[in-house]
Amino acid sequence: MASFCDLGLSSYEERVYTALLELRTGTAEEIADQSDVPMGRIYDVLNSLESREVVRRNPNSRPREYSPVDPELVVSRLLEQRKQELDVKQAQLESTAADLLSQIGQKAPIDGKFWIANEDERSLFDGLVNRANRVTDEWMMTWTASAGGLFGLEDPNDEIWPYFGDVLEKETQFKLLMTTQLINILPNDFVEEMADAIDDYPNFEVRITDGVYNSLDIIDQTDLAVYVADPFDPQSILGITQINNPEYIKLVKSSFITHWNGAEQFKKTTGQGDA
Missing domain, CATH: 3.30.870.10 (Endonuclease Chain A)
Incomplete structure (x- = not known):
C-alpha cells in the first residue's frame, strides 16, 4: 500500500501528518496523543514538516497550534522534492561509476x-x-x-x-x-x-x-x-x-x-x- 514514506517522509512524519488530517488543527500534545509519536520527539517532527511545507503553524495561538496543508498540494511538493533528490543521487552515482572505470581502466566487453x-x-x-x-x-x-x-x-x-x-x-x-x-x-x-x-x-x-x-x-x-x-x-x-x-x-x-x-x-x- 502506498504511503507518504514513499515520497520521502519518515514514519513519524507520516503519522503526525495523518493525525493532523483527522484533527484538522491541534496542539503538539494533542497531535502526539493522536499519532502515538513520543512527546519528546513531537516538536522535532513538527518543525521538519513545517520546513517542508507539509504543516502550518498558527503564530497567534496560545498554546501553539498546527494544521495540515492540503493533501494534493503536499503530494505535489513531496513528489517534486523526491525527484530533485533522485536527480542528485543519479548524478552522484554516474560520477562514481565514471571514477571507477577511470581507476581500473575497464572497457565494456565485446559481444x-x-x-x-x-x-x-x-x-x-x-x-x-x-x-x-x-x-x-x-x-x-x-x-x-x-x-x-x-x-x-x-x-x-x-x-x-x-x-x-x-x-x-x-x-x-x-x-x-x-x-x-x-x-x-x-x-x-x-x-x-x-x-x-x-x-x-x-x-x-x-x-x-x-x-x-x-x-x-x-x-x-x-x-x-x-x-x-x-x-x-x-x-x-x-x-x-x-x-x-x-x-x-x-x-x-x-x-x-x-x-x-x-x-x-x-x-x-x-x-x-x-x-
Missing part, C-alpha cells in the same frame, strides 16, 4: 562467443563451410601458417577449391590475404588451383603479405571469426572466437583493408611447396 575445437580439426572446416553459406555480399579472410593453417585438412586441394567454387558462383566478393610463409609451403597443385580460381572468378582476389599474424574471416561486416592457435602446437587450432559487435568488426575490417592495400598481388609462380 561474442568462443568455440572450442574438437580433436578432429576437420570439424573447423565444416564450421567454415556453414559460415560461408551465410555470406551475401562480401567475405574477407586471412590465412597464416599458424592457427590451423588450412584447417587441418590432409588434402585441402580436393576439398577447399571445389567448395569455394560453389561459394564464388554466388558472385560473393571474396578477398583472401595470405602470408608469405604459408604460400611458400603450400603444395604446387593447390597453388595452381587457386590461380585457376582467380582466372575463373573476377570476384575472387588473393594477395600476399608478411604483416598478418593470425587467421580470421569477416562476413558482410556483421560477423567476425578469429582462429586461435594452440599455444603448444601453432599449426593446430585451439578454438574460434566469434564476434558480432559492429563497431569492433568495423575496426578489424579497416585494418584488413589497410594491409590489403599494402599487400602484393598473388602470382602463380609464388607457390614454392611440393607438388
Whole structure:
C-alpha cells in the first residue's frame, strides 16, 4: 500500500501528518496523543514538516497550534522534492561509476562467443563451410601458417577449391590475404588451383603479405571469426572466437583493408611447396 514514506517522509512524519488530517488543527500534545509519536520527539517532527511545507503553524495561538496543508498540494511538493533528490543521487552515482572505470581502466566487453575445437580439426572446416553459406555480399579472410593453417585438412586441394567454387558462383566478393610463409609451403597443385580460381572468378582476389599474424574471416561486416592457435602446437587450432559487435568488426575490417592495400598481388609462380 502506498504511503507518504514513499515520497520521502519518515514514519513519524507520516503519522503526525495523518493525525493532523483527522484533527484538522491541534496542539503538539494533542497531535502526539493522536499519532502515538513520543512527546519528546513531537516538536522535532513538527518543525521538519513545517520546513517542508507539509504543516502550518498558527503564530497567534496560545498554546501553539498546527494544521495540515492540503493533501494534493503536499503530494505535489513531496513528489517534486523526491525527484530533485533522485536527480542528485543519479548524478552522484554516474560520477562514481565514471571514477571507477577511470581507476581500473575497464572497457565494456565485446559481444561474442568462443568455440572450442574438437580433436578432429576437420570439424573447423565444416564450421567454415556453414559460415560461408551465410555470406551475401562480401567475405574477407586471412590465412597464416599458424592457427590451423588450412584447417587441418590432409588434402585441402580436393576439398577447399571445389567448395569455394560453389561459394564464388554466388558472385560473393571474396578477398583472401595470405602470408608469405604459408604460400611458400603450400603444395604446387593447390597453388595452381587457386590461380585457376582467380582466372575463373573476377570476384575472387588473393594477395600476399608478411604483416598478418593470425587467421580470421569477416562476413558482410556483421560477423567476425578469429582462429586461435594452440599455444603448444601453432599449426593446430585451439578454438574460434566469434564476434558480432559492429563497431569492433568495423575496426578489424579497416585494418584488413589497410594491409590489403599494402599487400602484393598473388602470382602463380609464388607457390614454392611440393607438388
